[in-house]
Amino acid sequence: MVQKTRRPPPAPAKPAPAKPDAAAAPKRRGRPRAYQPDVALGRALDLFRKSGFAATSLDDLSAATGMNRPSLYGAFGDKRELYIKSYERYRENARAALADVFRAQLPLRKRLERIYGIALDIYISGEEGPKGCFTVLTAASEAVNDPVIRAMVIDSLAELDRAFASCFRVGKERGELSDDADPVVLSQLASATLHTIAIRARAHVSRKELEAIVKGAIGVMCGTGK
């Protein structure tokens, strides 16, 4: 007997922006929010990324976002929902950061270099120690027990594999790879390289060393074309 009156589910957070066109001022009804959901979610993401789900308390989140707990709850739902939304946000950010490169028409090597460079930017960012990759370092842990998070993790991994595979396919068509190169296998190796640097970054391995690993991996994947 936990819940009593509890408004249905905490509402889909989205303020249902009247008309998707009226961008500027649909003039919401009641008391105006004291926070920007976007930046608050960003702060929450930072925390979760740093400490994982269990070690991040609602008080921490409350302090970091500047919202008090009831507001947090109203805006994002309970802790787990907030975690999931943070993870979604992380994925959007990562996708956005990498979209250009994955779309661009660059030589394969150059492209890979850029991708890993951006990834390193993401993994190493953060004043309080490098934060690594959300998928690898906190979501994967939760994945065993939570089916929703698990599905997201699987999807993230698959998405990355696919993006890399497409790079390698294009590269192969352009003759940048030997004929017997298998784009799918290479894509998995490319993902693996991303994963390993995420882990190592978390352990404070220096950017220089990580870049060396990347360089070596690219060399192997693209053939020893020295």
Added chain:
Amino acid sequence: MVQKTRRPPPAPAKPAPAKPDAAAAPKRRGRPRAYQPDVALGRALDLFRKSGFAATSLDDLSAATGMNRPSLYGAFGDKRELYIKSYERYRENARAALADVFRAQLPLRKRLERIYGIALDIYISGEEGPKGCFTVLTAASEAVNDPVIRAMVIDSLAELDRAFASCFRVGKERGELSDDADPVVLSQLASATLHTIAIRARAHVSRKELEAIVKGAIGVMCGTGK
């Protein structure tokens, strides 16, 4: 003002076995233990591996080990120390499981296959979902904030790299690799492959798929010698 009288540090847990030779019955002094430290530590390890540090409570540990909290504390120290000891134990186990293969004189490919096979056994074991690799999935998370754990993680990663590198060096000497193959670079790729399957295993990717990834990776690393 938390601690008051607190016996110094909880003592190095080791009962200081009188003489290292008197293997069988050094006849400990006081009341005999109701638990076997070894199996208790194993249980603790299982729990930490499944849920990570923060999400595992002392009550959980107490239930799993059959020891009540004061005994736990007396035997292993506080939660963090128990975590660290569990991690040490995990590393010992992993080392032991892999020692033979790393020492054996096998053809490179065969050797790698065996290594990954054993790794998969470790990663997938566990009734309540696959547990993955301690280093990758829980220790790495803690590594940002805890210097001791960080050092252990770095050491684990380096140890693995070195072991793989030695495999590749031997393989190269035997002519199983092309002359321009770089054992160090390959070792990092081999580690990366291990890391990626640890992560994927945690997300319930099937053993068959993981084996396919391994097979592809070995193919690339050892040269396309089909």
Added chain:
DNA sequence: TGTCTTTTGTACCATTTCGCAAACTATTCC
């Protein structure tokens, strides 16, 4: 002006969590 709507802030609750002290029990040594 007054009503209605949405959000905030305070305070609260039940539960869990970690850690510890104090008393009790089983064993060895003398």
Added chain:
DNA sequence: GGAATAGTTTGCGAAATGGTACAAAAGACA
């Protein structure tokens, strides 16, 4: 048998945790 020793059990307690009720606040609308 009586210390001395090592371990167990019970149970406390202070703090933290996730979550919520409720009244006050701030604006829109009529």
